[in-house]
Amino acid sequence: MKPCIVWQTDFGLSWGAVASMVGVCKQVDPELECIDITHEIEAYNILAASREIIYVEPFWPKGTVFVSVVDPGVGTDRRACVAKLHDGNYIVTPDNGTLTHLYYEVGIDEVREIDETVNRYHGTEAVSVFHGRDLFAYTAAKLASGKISFEGVGPAYPVEEIVRFDRDVIEAQVDGSDIKAIVGSVSDPFGSIAFNIKSSDFAKAGYAQGDMVHVILKKDGETYFEQDVLYEKSFGFVEKGAPILFNSSTNYIELGLNMGSFRDTYQVKEGRSYTAELSRA
Incomplete structure (x- = not known):
């Protein structure tokens, strides 16, 4: 064949x-x-x-x-x-x-x-x-x-x-449990955004499913989202409309809203202008 x-x-x-x-x-x-x-x-x-x-x-x-x-x-x-x-x-x-x-x-x-x-x-x-x-x-x-x-x-x-x-465009900076990343993709059809953080690197930083993670998102240095977010297996672990961190199907860390579009709600695009800081809550 x-x-x-x-x-x-x-x-x-x-x-x-x-x-x-x-x-x-x-x-x-x-x-x-x-x-x-x-x-x-x-x-x-x-x-x-x-x-x-x-x-x-x-x-x-x-x-x-x-x-x-x-x-x-x-x-x-x-x-x-x-x-x-x-x-x-x-x-x-x-x-x-x-x-x-x-x-x-x-x-x-x-x-x-x-x-x-x-x-x-x-x-x-x-x-x-x-x-x-x-x-x-x-x-x-x-x-x-x-x-x-x-x-x-x-x-x-x-x-x-x-x-x-x-x-550094494709690989996040990991310092202990503190991670600096960028939005690597907004192409998820359900509106979740993917960081340039590999799921394996997230685990090496000490994060496990069930943890709360402090997430700060910035556009050109200006904060537009700051919240403690649950890291779990899938969307159903949070209420409708709530944010959640999860392992994407491609083994990167994504941030989404249960039955909602994070990308559209916050008008997020990909690239160096859209940065993320993740740390222990």
Whole structure:
């Protein structure tokens, strides 16, 4: 059985971009299966692309070919690449920061720059604005179908040259039981917000389910939420509308409201401007 192509973009589905990518893959090999992660990543948000892929990648079998296209530098001299991950999966993407979470949390064994002279969809040479179709989908399909090996992608370059965000963006600062973090994601459809705090690090800091945690949230240094919050297994341990800390399905710490949207109630967004301080209550 051939590996699936699993992909994400910031293209949306209101026009034909994604369908044209599927078409290119099917021309390479009609048997290839293309599975969507999401096409609703915020436009140009490379950090969100990095975060989204790490939520999904560990749950797919060895050999899966991932494609991530959030590419504000399309057509420039930024590298188009394929990375071979430590767990045996691959990702086809612009090398623009999208590989950050995978680099730190999964590990990248090797990375190769796509050779456009052999791995570009024929007839698109005059187009510079749709590498998602012309380079990434086409190369992913050739790799997944076995028409090229990983070595056939193009020349290797040092893994250390991969473009990455600063580590503090994806990893909270832990000092004993005091934790400083940022809001790493607000994409939970139920409106919970995820911090860049791994559940395992929260446990190492001494927190256990049933504890009360003092939570301070700030936007650009101004406090908008300060409260003692229960850390528990799931929403049903607090009353409707009450806040709760819990381990997300992706093993990060999230803050939500039981049957409510924390994100919408407090107008929270992700990124360095939205900080969190957690300590013992």
